[in-house]
Amino acid sequence: MEQRILLGNEAIGRGLVESGCTLIASYPGTPASEILESAVVFAKESRAKIHTEWSVNEKIAYEVALGHSYTGKRSAVAMKQVGLNVAADPFMRSAYLGVKGGLVVIVADDPGPHSSQTEQDSRYFAQFARIPVFDPSDPAEAKVMIERALDLSETYELPVMVRPTTRVCHARQNVQCRAPQEIYRKAEFKKNPGRWVATPQFLTTLHRELNDKVDIIGSLKNFLPFLTKGKGALAEYCIVSSGVAYANTYEILDELGFLGKVDFFKVDLPYPLNRDFIQKVNTEYKKILVFEETYPVIEMQFANQSICGRISKDVPDYGELTPEIIESILRKFLPAPVPEKQEAKEIKGVRPSLCPGCPHRASFYAIRQTFPKGIFPSDIGCYTLGMNFGAVDTCHCMGACISQGAGLYHAYAADGPDYPTIVVTIGDSTFFHAGIPALVNAVFTKARFILVILDNSTTAMTGNQPTPQVGIMADGCAGNTVFIPDLVKASGVKFLRQADPYDLPVFKNLLAEADRFCRKDDGGVAVIIAKHPCIMNGQARKQQVVYRIQVNEECNGCKVCLKRFECPSLVFDENKKKVFIDQNSCIGCGVCPSVCPAGAITAEKMEVET
Amino acid sequence: MKQRIVISGRGGQGVLFVTRLLAEAGLALGMDVLTSETHGMAMRGGTVISHVKVGGFKSPLIRRGSADMGLFLTLSDITIHGDFVNTAGYRVVNTNLSGEYLFVDATTEAREMGSLLVTNLVLLGYAIAHRTLFCDAMVMKKVIEKISNNRNRELNLVGFQRGLELKGGQQ
Ligand code: SF4
Ligand code: SF4
Numbered sequence: 001m002e003q004r005i006l007l008g009n010e011a012i013g014r015g016l017v018e019s020g021c022t023l024i025a026s027y028p029g030t031p032a033s034e035i036l037e038s039a040v041v042f043a044k045e046s047r048a049k050i051h052t053e054w055s056v057n058e059k060i061a062y063e064v065a066l067g068h069s070y071t072g073k074r075s076a077v078a079m080k081q082v083g084l085n086v087a088a089d090p091f092m093r094s095a096y097l098g099v100k101g102g103l104v105v106i107v108a109d110d111p112g113p114h115s116s117q118t119e120q121d122s123r124y125f126a127q128f129a130r131i132p133v134f135d136p137s138d139p140a141e142a143k144v145m146i147e148r149a150l151d152l153s154e155t156y157e158l159p160v161m162v163r164p165t166t167r168v169c170h171a172r173q174n175v176q177c178r179a180p181q182e183i184y185r186k187a188e189f190k191k192n193p194g195r196w197v198a199t200p201q202f203l204t205t206l207h208r209e210l211n212d213k214v215d216i217i218g219s220l221k222n223f224l225p226f227l228t229k230g231k232g233a234l235a236e237y238c239i240v241s242s243g244v245a246y247a248n249t250y251e252i253l254d255e256l257g258f259l260g261k262v263d264f265f266k267v268d269l270p271y272p273l274n275r276d277f278i279q280k281v282n283t284e285y286k287k288i289l290v291f292e293e294t295y296p297v298i299e300m301q302f303a304n305q306s307i308c309g310r311i312s313k314d315v316p317d318y319g320e321l322t323p324e325i326i327e328s329i330l331r332k333f334l335p336a337p338v339p340e341k342q343e344a345k346e347i348k349g350v351r352p353s354l355c356p357g358c359p360h361r362a363s364f365y366a367i368r369q370t371f372p373k374g375i376f377p378s379d380i381g382c383y384t385l386g387m388n389f390g391a392v393d394t395c396h397c398m399g400a401c402i403s404q405g406a407g408l409y410h411a412y413a414a415d416g417p418d419y420p421t422i423v424v425t426i427g428d429s430t431f432f433h434a435g436i437p438a439l440v441n442a443v444f445t446k447a448r449f450i451l452v453i454l455d456n457s458t459t460a461m462t463g464n465q466p467t468p469q470v471g472i473m474a475d476g477c478a479g480n481t482v483f484i485p486d487l488v489k490a491s492g493v494k495f496l497r498q499a500d501p502y503d504l505p506v507f508k509n510l511l512a513e514a515d516r517f518c519r520k521d522d523g524g525v526a527v528i529i530a531k532h533p534c535i536m537n538g539q540a541r542k543q544q545v546v547y548r549i550q551v552n553e554e555c556n557g558c559k560v561c562l563k564r565f566e567c568p569s570l571v572f573d574e575n576k577k578k579v580f581i582d583q584n585s586c587i588g589c590g591v592c593p594s595v596c597p598a599g600a601i602t603a604e605k606m607e608v609e610t
Numbered sequence: 611m612k613q614r615i616v617i618s619g620r621g622g623q624g625v626l627f628v629t630r631l632l633a634e635a636g637l638a639l640g641m642d643v644l645t646s647e648t649h650g651m652a653m654r655g656g657t658v659i660s661h662v663k664v665g666g667f668k669s670p671l672i673r674r675g676s677a678d679m680g681l682f683l684t685l686s687d688i689t690i691h692g693d694f695v696n697t698a699g700y701r702v703v704n705t706n707l708s709g710e711y712l713f714v715d716a717t718t719e720a721r722e723m724g725s726l727l728v729t730n731l732v733l734l735g736y737a738i739a740h741r742t743l744f745c746d747a748m749v750m751k752k753v754i755e756k757i758s759n760n761r762n763r764e765l766n767l768v769g770f771q772r773g774l775e776l777k778g779g780q781q
Pocket of ligand 1 (some may be wrong): 456535
């Protein structure tokens with residue numbers, strides 16, 4: 001046994017390796033991205049033979065893990081909460097059909113949300129599917145729960161979910177580590193059409209069996225919530241909590257002097273909630289408070305109208321349960337001293353922005369300049385930040401931009417031939433994830449718009465995971481490369497060009513040419529691949545020409561470069577009323593000179609050091 | 611000993627690295643450690659904050675007004691996150707402007723050393739020299755050696771050493 005400082009996601013990755021998983025599949029997404037990455041590192045370190053993969057999307061990751069589990073081997077799939085929406089189809093049915101080797105489904109929720117498009121509660125999704133779910137309160141516990149989940153999964157031949165939240169995924173803690181368990185199992189798929197094919201006639205039986213399993217799990221003694229007993233006058237009170245809300249509540253109860261004075265339950269398995277526990281709470285307590293994130297999953301299972309929680313709105317029915325919120329609710333619920341009113345004023349920090357020299361900035365600038373009246377559906381990634389300068393008008397869910405572009409086109413085109421130019425932007429990784437069927441559909445249904453695939457050869461937002469076009473797999477080995485232009489052509493697209501957005505004049509011309517194609521009699525979807533590596537890619541950066549950038553006296557302070565281009569390295573000097581270059585952060589990409597209408601920004605090619 | 615620390619800065623300034631260093635220092639001293647970090651979109655140059663709690667806590671988060679010390683990688687972070695630190699706590703700021711805090715111009719020092727990447731280590735060294743943190747310089751040096759990657763190890767140690775020796779300004 002050895003103590004290590006691990007990030008929550010690393011603790012989960014470690015747990016997967018320690019408990020003998022032989023396949024882990026994932027698609028990157030905050031707050032879940034580091035799970036697979038750390039599993040790769042721990043597997044290498046302990047020479048464990050594990051197939052790790054960044055699948056193209058979460059549905060695929062889920063199905064790969066499912067197939068692996070059918071052979072009796074332990075499997076895992078990891079994703080962020082909205083990834084489960086993508087994987088919903090295989091997820092729901094896998095509850096009925098079950099698994100063979102343990103299958104743990106790690107779904108990281110994001111109450112708040114901090115970096116997601118919803119703050120949905122995956123425990124609710126688990127309940128919907130009738131799949132048991134663990135709710136860890138810190139990294140060390142998350143690691144233990146991985147092992148418990150795999151054991152439970154194997155015993156009942158059911159997928160089991162572990163649902164950490166952002167505050168667990170991105171917490172670091174000292175965690176006990178042990179050597180990985182060697183579970184050697186030979187792949188053995190036992191044919192059983194009644195189960196693995198399960199046509200409708202088999203499903204009522206499978207459904208009943210699923211319900212029976214859930215009933216049994218809901219009565220297991222080892223999932224009775226842990227009680228911190230209260231002694232004293234508050235016998236009618238109890239507090240029930242799970243996840244990081246438990247950790248916050250624990251600490252605040254301690255500070256307020258109520259720890260050990262009121263019964264305080266910690267739920268490890270919010271669904272199915274232990275039946276004896278439900279009974280006990282409903283009969284023994286009059287005042288019950290439930291803290292959980294983000295939906296009332298535990299609260300609902302009590303089916304008790306008098307509970308204080310998210311349904312009764314004693315706890316806000318949205319949002320993260322920050323320590324501040326928990327404290328104010330506890331003070332009302334318990335006979336605690338009245339708080340000194342001290343409203344914390346939240347000051348907004350600096351908003352994020354594309355990196356200096358980011359190729360997306362050049363693409364967006366060219367699009368805005370070429371089509372000032374255009375409509376710009378976009379998608380999820382670093383490039384969503386294009387909204388800062390008016391080049392991103394929509395962002396919905398992975399891959400939606402292409403079909404939304406088609407929908408917008410059909411609406412405008414029905415009103416006449418004078419429809420606005422629609423420029424859809426999508427990242428390379430997002431294109432692989434959910435863009436391909438959308439493109440086929442748009443071509444087939446005769447939509448007309450420009451699709452710009454922002455190809456920076458990486459999944460930048462989540463920490464630069466490789467895409468199928470990069471051709472490198474999660475463990476660093478070479479895969480079989482799949483090229484975007486081939487996919488675009490195979491989708492039936494008749495206009496395909498590629499250019500480096502750094503070259504603004506060329507790129508703008510291409511956009512104009514694409515627009516003409518869209519509007520031709522036999523036009524359709526025009527695709528431009530904007531190709532330039534993410535500047536976070538050190539190796540690619542080294543090959544990039546570097547310019548020394550300066551602003552001369554011609555700068556008249558019009559701020560066009562700040563408003564329309566927003567490179568963080570362009571800074572306004574309030575005294576001189578002129579722009580200057582922050583030489584510390586400027587990478588010398590050389591794009592901004594062609595943005596300045598006064599020609600005040602100059603570039604001089606630097607000698608490359610060899 | 612128990613200590614609650616916030617580290618505030620912009621994405622890309624090395625807030626996460628300092629968070630890891632402090633967590634590892636806690637571990638080296640046999641203390642229980644919990645931290646909370648900002649990942650995702652905000653790391654693209656937005657304002658970020660890390661929380662570090664050493665010495666037996668349950669929750670990774672620090673409430674406004676309850677941190678024992680704060681490290682601020684730019685002066686403007688004080689206006690955004692300064693109120694995390696309680697009135698008796700230390701605030702250590704990277705700036706050349708004096709105010710109600712301990713300060714040192716870590717950016718200039720780092721630039722003189724040839725790499726802005728060590729700004730965070732200069733500030734950390736300075737904070738440790740002024741006994742505002744739970745660990746001492748010896749422990750921290752070992753941790754820097756342990757978790758720095760080979761390319762930056764030397765520079766990190768030099769930056770940290772520079773911070774230890776700087777006089778800076780008083781609170
Ligand atoms: S990480 Fe890459 S893609 Fe993201 S903003 Fe920076 S340069 Fe652009
Ligand atoms: S050259 Fe111009 S656009 Fe490029 S990073 Fe420097 S200031 Fe920004």
